[in-house]
Structures are given as structure tokens and as C-alpha cells.
Amino acid sequence: MKPQFxxxxxxxxxxQADFPNAKGELSRLLRxxxxxxxxxxxxxxxxxxxxxxxxxxxxxxxxxCQQRLDVYANxxxxxxxxxGSECSAVVSEENDEPVIFDSPLPGKGSYIVAIDPLDGSSNxxxxxxxxxxxxxxxxxxxxxxxxxxxxxxxxxxxxxxYVIYGSSTMLVYTTGNGVNGFxxxxxxxxxxxxxxxxxxxxxxxxxxxxxxxxxxxxxxxxQYIRYCQEEDQPTGRPYSSRYIGSLVADFHRNxxxxxxxxxxxxxxxxxGKLRLVYECNPMAMIIEQAGGVASDGQTRxxxxxxxxxxxxxxxxxxxxxMVKKAMEMIELYSEVY
Ligand code: AHM
Ligand code: MG
Numbered sequence: 001m002k003p004q005f006x007x008x009x010x011x012x013x014x015x016q017a018d019f020p021n022a023k024g025e026l027s028r029l030l031r032x033x034x035x036x037x038x039x040x041x042x043x044x045x046x047x048x049x050x051x052x053x054x055x056x057x058x059x060x061x062x063x064x065c066q067q068r069l070d071v072y073a074n075x076x077x078x079x080x081x082x083x084g085s086e087c088s089a090v091v092s093e094e095n096d097e098p099v100i101f102d103s104p105l106p107g108k109g110s111y112i113v114a115i116d117p118l119d120g121s122s123n124x125x126x127x128x129x130x131x132x133x134x135x136x137x138x139x140x141x142x143x144x145x146x147x148x149x150x151x152x153x154x155x156x157x158x159x160x161x162y163v164i165y166g167s168s169t170m171l172v173y174t175t176g177n178g179v180n181g182f183x184x185x186x187x188x189x190x191x192x193x194x195x196x197x198x199x200x201x202x203x204x205x206x207x208x209x210x211x212x213x214x215x216x217x218x219x220x221x222x223q224y225i226r227y228c229q230e231e232d233q234p235t236g237r238p239y240s241s242r243y244i245g246s247l248v249a250d251f252h253r254n255x256x257x258x259x260x261x262x263x264x265x266x267x268x269x270x271x272g273k274l275r276l277v278y279e280c281n282p283m284a285m286i287i288e289q290a291g292g293v294a295s296d297g298q299t300r301x302x303x304x305x306x307x308x309x310x311x312x313x314x315x316x317x318x319x320x321x322m323v324k325k326a327m328e329m330i331e332l333y334s335e336v337y
Pocket of ligand 2: 020116118119120279
């Protein structure tokens, strides 16, 4: 009799069998990320009891106040990756500098991981969904890693994924061959396949943007928001506005239901707020693999040149027809930010 569920580990092993020459390194790396996610999930679940909520005294490279759980999640992922030894360096939204595991000699890890260990963490004290976002790149040379080796464009990602710590905890990832989602069974302590071959509907009825910043948005984005709000039966408008303020949670909802998420350029933030390496690129790889689109307003996110690890980018991401419509309006106004 076939088992009722497939665990993440079983799934990874099955997929690896499709590549007879694979050495299993990427599989082991994904497994290490899954283990760290479970540890972080446990801490988040009991955060109110364990006294780990609240801010630290530290401000990170982004100029944001670090939450205690930001620090905890960052440490857990880095420790798991170091112990697993498939990864040679980690670049993290929480660290000014890359963490390179090559000391004292070049390590054997064939991969580099970029991570936002706890995205949306400003929501954590109020029990709103938060997440971990990760990207995996190949190490480009086997000698000692140089800072330049870490600046790889989004289209060089080997895999990308996120963990959403929400009403249930899920891990969603792609290795460039479709997107699969796994729900953590708290009794088994295993991620089990629950959303095979995820595809975003071409057209949704949700738009997600922080409308509190409306007056700072470019005219084209204001027009697109007004378009979403207009009455129009054939296209099912007005669309619903849904914005949690936690990228992973907003993205996950739109991936399943169809929708568009926008973090536009705006007055005072010409490149928006989100980070290209830690947030936009991994989400762009996932959305494209699920049949959606990701752009900064002009250029496909995955084609943007990565010039700095903490570089920011505007983001328009989601259902194909909705992003296309937003791009049409941007083209119409051809604004310079
Ligand atoms: P963080 O990485 O510091 O948590 O910030 C990223 C978060 C995203 O999860 C979310 O989409 C965005 O910031 C919300 O920003 P805003 O509060 O400006 O709408
Ligand atoms: Mg973040």
C-alpha cells in the first residue's frame, strides 16, 4: 500500500534519482535548510512563553532594529549550513558581511546561500505570519572565496524557496523544475508534500500594496491602484486589497489564489524597500516557475545586475495578466524616479 504522505526528505531523494550524476550535495543542503526551519519554527511557536519576543539593542545593515528572533533565526540557519558542509558561504540580510566557511582552508562546499532568516519580523510580536526566504547559488571557483564570487545575478540561482511560519508552517521551493509546497506535520515533525506542482492563476482578484504610502507613489502605480478599484464586471473588478506587511505571507496567499504584490519605487525610496538578493530574486524564481511574472517595473527581476549584496529593488510580482497590466501603465507614463 502506498503511504498517505510524502516527506520532504523522500521527495528530495526521489527528485535526485532523476539526475544519475548528481552527488546529492544540493539535496543535503535543502535538507539542512529544512532542519533549521523546524528549529526556528519551534522557537516562533513558543515565542510568547520563552521570552524571546521584542527588539535587541542592535541595528542591522538595513538600518532596521533587529528583533531577538531575527538574531536567533540567523544563527540557526548559519549553524545548520556550516554543520552540513555543502555550503561554503552565507550572505544574510542580517549580516553586514558574508559569512565564509573557508577558514583556515578552502572548504568543500559547492554552494553559496543567500538568506533572509526572518522576513516580516516586525509582525512577530502580534502573532502575524513571518517567513524565511532563501536562494542557492553555485560556488563559482574552488579556491578561496572572494567577495565578488558572491555577487551573482538572480538568473544564476540553482534553487530558491521560503518557509512560512503561519497558521500552519510550510516550506515551498523550486530547483528550476516547478514549485512544490510541504506542510509541517507537528506530530510527525516532518514537512509533508501538500501542494505539488504549484501554479499561480494567470489572473487573480487581489492586489497587495502598502497604500499608506500612496501619495509617494509614481503616477503610474496610482493609476494601476485606481484601475484595481474600478467597477468592471468582465474582469471581476474591483479587486480585493489584501496587505499583511509580511512578504512571505502576502506572496504565499497570492501564489495560491492569484494576485499581484507591489512594492514600488517612491519618493524617498527610488528603489523601493525590498532587497534584490534576499527577497526579490528568490521570490522571482519561484513565481516564474509557478507561471507568474516578476519585474522591477522595467526589467525582469532575474535579469537585474546584482552590484551589491544589500541592494534594493522595486517589485511587481504575481499573476501574469495582472503584472502585465501594471507594466502597461508604467510604460504609458514613462516616469523617471
Ligand atoms: P524585513 O526584511 O525587515 O522584515 O522587511 C521586509 C518586509 C516585507 O516582509 C514586507 O513586504 C515589507 O517589509 C513591508 O514593508 P512596509 O511596512 O513598508 O509596507
Ligand atoms: Mg526581509
